[in-house]
Amino acid sequence: ELKVEQNPLFLSMQEGKNYTIYCNYSTTSDRLYWYRQDPGKSLESLFVLLSNGAVKQEGRLMASLDTKARLSTLHITAAVHDLSATYFCAVDPSGTYKYIFGTGTRLKVLA
Amino acid sequence: DSGVTQTPKHLITATGQRVTLRCSPRSGDLSVYWYQQSLDQGLQFLIQYYNGEERAKGNILERFSAQQFPDLHSELNLSSLELGDSALYFCASSVDTSFEKLFFGSGTQLSVL
Numbered sequence: 001e002l003k004v005e006q007n008p009l010f011l012s013m014q015e016g017k018n019y020t021i022y023c024n025y026s027t028t029s030d031r032l033y034w035y036r037q038d039p040g041k042s043l044e045s046l047f048v049l050l051s052n053g054a055v056k057q058e059g060r061l062m063a064s065l066d067t068k069a070r071l072s073t074l075h076i077t078a079a080v081h082d083l084s085a086t087y088f089c090a091v092d093p094s095g096t097y098k099y100i101f102g103t104g105t106r107l108k109v110l111a
Numbered sequence: 112d113s114g115v116t117q118t119p120k121h122l123i124t125a126t127g128q129r130v131t132l133r134c135s136p137r138s139g140d141l142s143v144y145w146y147q148q149s150l151d152q153g154l155q156f157l158i159q160y161y162n163g164e165e166r167a168k169g170n171i172l173e174r175f176s177a178q179q180f181p182d183l184h185s186e187l188n189l190s191s192l193e194l195g196d197s198a199l200y201f202c203a204s205s206v207d208t209s210f211e212k213l214f215f216g217s218g219t220q221l222s223v224l
Contacts, residue, residue, distance in 0.1 A: 033212055033213075035213075041217075042113065042201065042215040042216060042217050042218055043154075043201070043203075043213075043215045044113075044215070045212035045213065045214070048211075048212050088154065090213075096167060097159055097161070097166040097167035098156055098159065098167045098169060099144055099156060099159070099203075099213060100156055100169075101146075101153070101154040101156070103153050104153060104154065
């Protein structure tokens with residue numbers, strides 16, 4: 001059974017600080033996705049990583065993918081309060097047509 | 112606005128009842144996914160349809176069923192409801208089945224009393 005695990009599950013950080021969220025998955029996949037969910041809201045796509053070594057950046061967020069290690073990271077630079085949300089990674093292994101989400105990391109940025 | 116429409120937004124019902132959740136994908140999207148989100152189980156993949164055909168099944172209970180119609184809208188049917196079925200049910204759509212990000216609807220909050 002495919003498992004997608006994130007750590008930490010909860011993260012409280014001060015504004016201006018840097019931190020990394022980790023996403024590990026248990027099966028071969030060349031593709032990984034990151035989503036954001038605000039409280040009481042739906043999910044919104046952040047990044048699509050389609051190959052080993054892929055790196056994408058948008059504002060204070062940067063995502064990377066290491067398919068050999070089955071690991072993706074979401075790095076937050078100089079956090080601001082607006083980044084407070086729950087972040088999910090997701091994997092859709094080839095041939096399964098399944099799109100499996102990780103456990104989620106709930107981020108709270110303190111002013 | 113993602114372009115994915117889910118109705119109703121809220122649903123309150125009793126144990127043992129049956130409900131139908133509806134999803135209209137973005138214009139042009141052929142794939143529809145259903146997810147259940149609860150505090151203890153996280154975001155669980157239920158089932159995926161592509162152009163009217165079931166493509167993948169996840170942790171979907173036998174009491175639940177879904178279909179995708181010729182106009183590509185989809186319905187998720189939940190029967191013999193139990194308290195534990197209370198959750199937020201999301202529908203998402205994409206153009207194809209792989210390499211694509213998903214566009215999520217706003218969800219249907221189901222409360223089983």
